[in-house]
Amino acid sequence: MQRWKLTLEYDGTNFAGWQSQSDGKGVQDTVERAIMAIEGELRRTHAAGRTDRGVHATGQVIHVDLAKNWAPFRLQEALNAWLRDLGPVSVREVEAVPDSFHARFSAQARGYLFRMVDRRPPLTLELGRVWRVSQDQDVDRMQEAANYLLGTHDFTTFRDADCQAKSPIKTLSRFELRRVEGVFGPEIQARVQARSFLHRQVRSMMGTLSEVGRGKWSPEDVRDALEARDRKRCGPVAPSDGLYLTDVFYDL
Structure with missing residues (x-):
C-alpha cells in the first residue's frame, strides 16, 4: 500500500x-x-x-x-x-x-479565507460563495478589532456549543482584512491562520467583526467579549457561504 x-x-x-x-x-x-x-x-x-x-x-x-x-x-x-x-x-x-504522514495530525497550521461584500443589490454570480451584508463596512475598524484576537487566547466566546475540542485555547498567527477588487467587483477578504480552530470559530469571529464594521460595536467591544469567555457575548455567526479552507501547512 x-x-x-x-x-x-x-x-x-x-x-x-x-x-x-x-x-x-x-x-x-x-x-x-x-x-x-x-x-x-x-x-x-x-x-x-x-x-x-x-x-x-x-x-x-x-x-x-x-x-x-x-x-x-x-x-x-x-x-x-x-x-x-x-x-x-x-x-x-x-x-x-511516507506512512508516517497524516493529513490531520501532521499539519502545522491551517489557513482560511473569508469573503464578504457590502452592497444593497442581491448577489447573482457569486450567490453561495460570498457573504453579502447590506450595510457599508469600515474595514480599518474591523482590522483594529481583529488585532485583539491575534495571539494565544481562550476563545470560548467564539466557540460553537457543539464544539468537541478539548480546550478553547487557540493561537491565531494571522488575521488580516482588506478591501480588494474581485472578479465581480469590490469585496472584503479576511485571511486567518492558526494551527487549529474551534468549531465555527472563524464564522463567529467574522460575524462579530461585521458588527464593528457597521458601527454597532467598537473594536474594544470585541476585546471585552473575548476576555469575557462567554458564548453569549459573541455577535451573530456569519454564514458558511464566504468561508474557504485555502491552505494546510506541513513540514515535509
Whole structure:
C-alpha cells in the first residue's frame, strides 16, 4: 500500500460538509466513491479539517492508502475523470508520502479565507460563495478589532456549543482584512491562520467583526467579549457561504 497526499478543491454549497454522511452527501463520500471506482475497493480518506456544511475549499488536504501502483499524474487524471460526474470536487495536486504522514495530525497550521461584500443589490454570480451584508463596512475598524484576537487566547466566546475540542485555547498567527477588487467587483477578504480552530470559530469571529464594521460595536467591544469567555457575548455567526479552507501547512 502506498500513502498518497491529495490536495482538493470543492464547492461546498450543496454538500453537508466534509465528513461522510449516512445519506452520502458529504464531500468525503464523493471522493471515496471516485477512489472506489479506480481501486475496486473502499479506501478510507482522512482530511486535514472537517469543513462544515456549505464551506468551500481550495486547499483541503487528505491522505489515503492505495493498493495499485499509480503514477501521480495518472492517479490525478483518473480521480478527476470520475469526480466530474460525481460532484463539484477536483484533485489539484497528488503526492506520494511516507506512512508516517497524516493529513490531520501532521499539519502545522491551517489557513482560511473569508469573503464578504457590502452592497444593497442581491448577489447573482457569486450567490453561495460570498457573504453579502447590506450595510457599508469600515474595514480599518474591523482590522483594529481583529488585532485583539491575534495571539494565544481562550476563545470560548467564539466557540460553537457543539464544539468537541478539548480546550478553547487557540493561537491565531494571522488575521488580516482588506478591501480588494474581485472578479465581480469590490469585496472584503479576511485571511486567518492558526494551527487549529474551534468549531465555527472563524464564522463567529467574522460575524462579530461585521458588527464593528457597521458601527454597532467598537473594536474594544470585541476585546471585552473575548476576555469575557462567554458564548453569549459573541455577535451573530456569519454564514458558511464566504468561508474557504485555502491552505494546510506541513513540514515535509
